[in-house]
Amino acid sequence: MKQTINTFLGTYAKPTTKALVIDAETLLSSSTLVSCGVDPLNIVVLNDDTTIIEKAHRAGHLKSTTGISSAVLPSLEVEQYDIVYLDYCGFPDVRSDGFNPAYDILWCADRLADDGIMVVTFSRRATNCVEKAETMIPVSLELVKTICYSETCAMFAMILTKGGSNSRAIRDRFNRIKLDVHKRKREEDDEAVNTLLLLTEQPAPKKRKSSWKDTYDQLVKERMKHAYPEKYSLIAYYWNGRLSPGIVERKSGKRRRVLWVDHESPLDYGVADGYFPFEKHIDITDPDHDKSDYNWTYYYDTFEVVSEADMLEIKNLPIQMQREHYLQVKQRIQSAERKKEYPVLASYFGVKLA
Numbered sequence: 001m002k003q004t005i006n007t008f009l010g011t012y013a014k015p016t017t018k019a020l021v022i023d024a025e026t027l028l029s030s031s032t033l034v035s036c037g038v039d040p041l042n043i044v045v046l047n048d049d050t051t052i053i054e055k056a057h058r059a060g061h062l063k064s065t066t067g068i069s070s071a072v073l074p075s076l077e078v079e080q081y082d083i084v085y086l087d088y089c090g091f092p093d094v095r096s097d098g099f100n101p102a103y104d105i106l107w108c109a110d111r112l113a114d115d116g117i118m119v120v121t122f123s124r125r126a127t128n129c130v131e132k133a134e135t136m137i138p139v140s141l142e143l144v145k146t147i148c149y150s151e152t153c154a155m156f157a158m159i160l161t162k163g164g165s166n167s168r169a170i171r172d173r174f175n176r177i178k179l180d181v182h183k184r185k186r187e188e189d190d191e192a193v194n195t196l197l198l199l200t201e202q203p204a205p206k207k208r209k210s211s212w213k214d215t216y217d218q219l220v221k222e223r224m225k226h227a228y229p230e231k232y233s234l235i236a237y238y239w240n241g242r243l244s245p246g247i248v249e250r251k252s253g254k255r256r257r258v259l260w261v262d263h264e265s266p267l268d269y270g271v272a273d274g275y276f277p278f279e280k281h282i283d284i285t286d287p288d289h290d291k292s293d294y295n296w297t298y299y300y301d302t303f304e305v306v307s308e309a310d311m312l313e314i315k316n317l318p319i320q321m322q323r324e325h326y327l328q329v330k331q332r333i334q335s336a337e338r339k340k341e342y343p344v345l346a347s348y349f350g351v352k353l354a
């Protein structure tokens with residue numbers, strides 16, 4: 001998808017184009033724009049890593065400054081951008097390091113040229129990420145398309161434009177490029193398989209129709225058999241209209257005591273030290289699922305699953321924690337000062353909270 005988005009943005013490049021991109025060490029986004037004719041001086045690279053910004057300076061992107069985007073943007077020269085690529089890897093949430101995606105999007109929207117293109121990407125490894133991000137779109141921008149994809153983990157990208165009259169043409173162009181890149185990749189893969197088969201002189205294996213969705217549905221069905229979560233289960237629990245992640249600490253009949261591991265939960269550990277009633281286990285993929293209080297689901301079922309890669313990623317995650325891991329998380333939560341970000345369950349799963 002990286003390649004598709006960079007190629008797509010490159011098709012809008014002109015010698016006069018001004019661009020603002022969050023880039024990585026490879027400088028893939030900025031170098032694609034340069035290869036499409038953009039003057040390196042007209043590309044501002046954003047990154048919080050000094051070595052990446054030094055590399056950007058060496059490549060001629062001299063207006064780039066190190067730092068978190070929300071801190072760097074207000075210090076940039078006043079100008080309009082034709083292309084903005086906010087290629088975040090975290091969630092669409094304000095962070096304690098100063099990152100404020102809604103601010104960034106608004107700042108960039110104000111400086112986006114008419115008919116300019118903006119792409120914003122986020123992680124999708126939490127509930128309602130797409131909805132939260134789409135809520136951040138200022139009225140001055142038009143949403144052309146939201147694309148869910150999996151790279152190192154589940155992600156999504158929003159393509160936005162200013163003006164709106166061009167949305168259809170922009171979407172058509174993106175779709176065409178995506179289909180082309182996909183077709184080319186499939187042909188390359190087929191060619192590699194054919195070469196391998198020629199070398200090994202094996203008959204071609206029969207292509208099996210992908211049934212990852214069936215497998216995933218079966219996994220969810222199996223989990224739905226569990227009426228109540230066991231001790232140390234990683235769950236998300238409906239309370240006051242939102243799903244709060246937690247770990248089941250103790251059981252007592254149909255009641256469970258929960259260690260909350262959600263910094264946004266109104267009931268942190270200590271206040272809610274009683275036992276909660278537990279009711280229905282929710283199939284989060286069911287659009288009609290019941291959001292009333294006390295319903296619960298396994299935490300990882302709350303991640304959006306749109307591909308086999310997502311399904312495999314989630315399949316590997318445990319339903320329950322080991323006691324020693326549970327104690328580590330509990331200790332971290334109890335030592336965290338109030339108002340400081342709680343270590344959320346994601347950190348247990350090794351998800352980098354960017």
Ligand SMILES: C[S@@+](CC[C@H](N)C(=O)[O-])C[C@H]1O[C@@H](n2cnc3c(N)ncnc32)[C@H](O)[C@@H]1O
Nearest residue numbers: 002022023024028029047048067068069087088
């Ligand atoms: C997803 S990579 C960019 C990839 C690049 N656009 C490409 O197509 O190859 C994001 C990089 O920017 C950094 N980064 C992510 N969010 C940032 C932010 N809000 N401010 C500054 N740097 C950020 C990350 O540490 C990482 O090095």
